[in-house]
Amino acid sequence: MDEEENIRVAVRIRPLQQGEASRGETSCVTAGADGREVQVRMGPLDAHIYRCNRCFPPETTQQIFFDDCGLKDLLDSAIGGYRACAFAFGQTGSGKTWTMSGPPEDRGVNTRALDELFIKTAQRAAEFVDTITLSILEVYNEDIHDLLVDSKHAEKLEIRQAENGIHVPGLTLVAVQNLGNVFEYLQIGNYTYQPEPIHTYVYTIVFFKSFTVLTVGL
Ligand SMILES: Nc1ncnc2c1ncn2[C@@H]1O[C@H](COP(=O)(O)OP(=O)(O)OP(=O)(O)O)[C@@H](O)[C@H]1O
Numbered sequence: 001m002d003e004e005e006n007i008r009v010a011v012r013i014r015p016l017q018q019g020e021a022s023r024g025e026t027s028c029v030t031a032g033a034d035g036r037e038v039q040v041r042m043g044p045l046d047a048h049i050y051r052c053n054r055c056f057p058p059e060t061t062q063q064i065f066f067d068d069c070g071l072k073d074l075l076d077s078a079i080g081g082y083r084a085c086a087f088a089f090g091q092t093g094s095g096k097t098w099t100m101s102g103p104p105e106d107r108g109v110n111t112r113a114l115d116e117l118f119i120k121t122a123q124r125a126a127e128f129v130d131t132i133t134l135s136i137l138e139v140y141n142e143d144i145h146d147l148l149v150d151s152k153h154a155e156k157l158e159i160r161q162a163e164n165g166i167h168v169p170g171l172t173l174v175a176v177q178n179l180g181n182v183f184e185y186l187q188i189g190n191y192t193y194q195p196e197p198i199h200t201y202v203y204t205i206v207f208f209k210s211f212t213v214l215t216v217g218l
């Protein structure tokens with residue numbers, strides 16, 4: 001990927017689910033051979049082609065996606081003192097949660113990135129003292145919830161814009177030393193992967209939509 005680009009787009013195409021395949025459905029999205037092109041079939045004779053930084057076919061493993069999606073460069077930027085953000089965008093059921101969080105036995109990019117961050121900061125421990133902090137918030141029906149606080153005691157939070165960027169006053173910030181710590185907090189935050197059966201997606205769209213933001217401070 002080109003080092004100087006501020007925004008990079010990685011497209012990941014998920015495999016067909018068992019139910020989809022057994023109904024005879026086929027994927028309408030394919031990755032181009034050069035790894036930088038996505039083809040979206042619009043009709044029998046019509047396809048749109050989009051360019052992106054990287055496109056990953058359905059057989060891509062969590063490890064390959066993490067290694068090649070550009071996140072490692074993003075981590076280097078963060079360690080170099082820049083703000084960095086990775087976010088997943090896509091229609092419901094397209095694989096955002098799988099890619100970001102993933103199931104415990106096949107983790108997604110968020111904890112892999114933290115793992116890498118612990119390794120990289122340990123490597124420079126002789127020159128820099130790095131403190132890694134974590135906060136987890138959820139935006140649900142436009143209300144902001146602190147996922148590290150017991151919901152019974154949680155007060156409503158608000159987003160504020162300050163000189164040094166956007167922040168959420170009152171949001172719990174915890175220091176983490178290793179991946180074990182992170183998993184403890186992710187569990188408190190109930191930030192664990194819960195596979196959702198495809199048929200519930202329609203209800204998801206109609207009744208609620210939630211967004212979870214995991215922030216790492218360095
Ligand atoms: N790369 C993948 N390999 C295997 N299964 C996948 C992959 N990506 C997604 N899935 C499966 O596809 C389904 C939908 O994925 P996921 O729940 O991550 O979608 P989502 O984009 O987070 O949807 P929503 O917006 O509704 O939260 C899940 O059952 C998930 O396990």
Ligand SMILES: [Mg+2]
Nearest residue numbers: 093096097098
């Ligand atoms: Mg999801």
